[in-house]
Amino acid sequence: MSSPLADEPVEPAGDDAEPLDGDECAEYLDELGDAWEVVDDHHLEASYEFPDFETALAFTNDVGELAEAEWHHPDISLSWGEVGVEMWSHEVGGLTEADFVMAARMDRLYADASE
Numbered sequence: 001m002s003s004p005l006a007d008e009p010v011e012p013a014g015d016d017a018e019p020l021d022g023d024e025c026a027e028y029l030d031e032l033g034d035a036w037e038v039v040d041d042h043h044l045e046a047s048y049e050f051p052d053f054e055t056a057l058a059f060t061n062d063v064g065e066l067a068e069a070e071w072h073h074p075d076i077s078l079s080w081g082e083v084g085v086e087m088w089s090h091e092v093g094g095l096t097e098a099d100f101v102m103a104a105r106m107d108r109l110y111a112d113a114s115e
């Protein structure tokens, strides 16, 4: 079951937005799957596992399409059987709600790919 957070819009933070603090990050993190962790209260990191390279590549492409559609982009690493993701709001210099919504959308993509 993916998080209702995935149904939220991915909204760019305002020009004067401040990054989320540790407590706010912890609250949002509770709504994400086990793949995710908050690092240094600055960015999200996840590792998704796959049976082979082909399925990992397909997920990578799905995440890329999501990022382009929402204009909010992760760093993605692709290996045999694994996709690593790092996510933060570059223009804010830390985490915003948009990052957690994107992470929840990736959890939903992963759940769909694992069916």
Ligand SMILES: C[C@H](O)[C@H](O)[C@H]1CNC2=NC(N)=NC(=O)C2=N1
Binding pocket: 071, 072, 073, 074, 087, 088, 089, 090, 091, 092
């Ligand atoms: C230049 C471009 O509009 C910016 O880089 C956009 C696009 N993608 C982005 N992705 C992320 N993760 N953070 C941003 O601040 C961001 N801003």
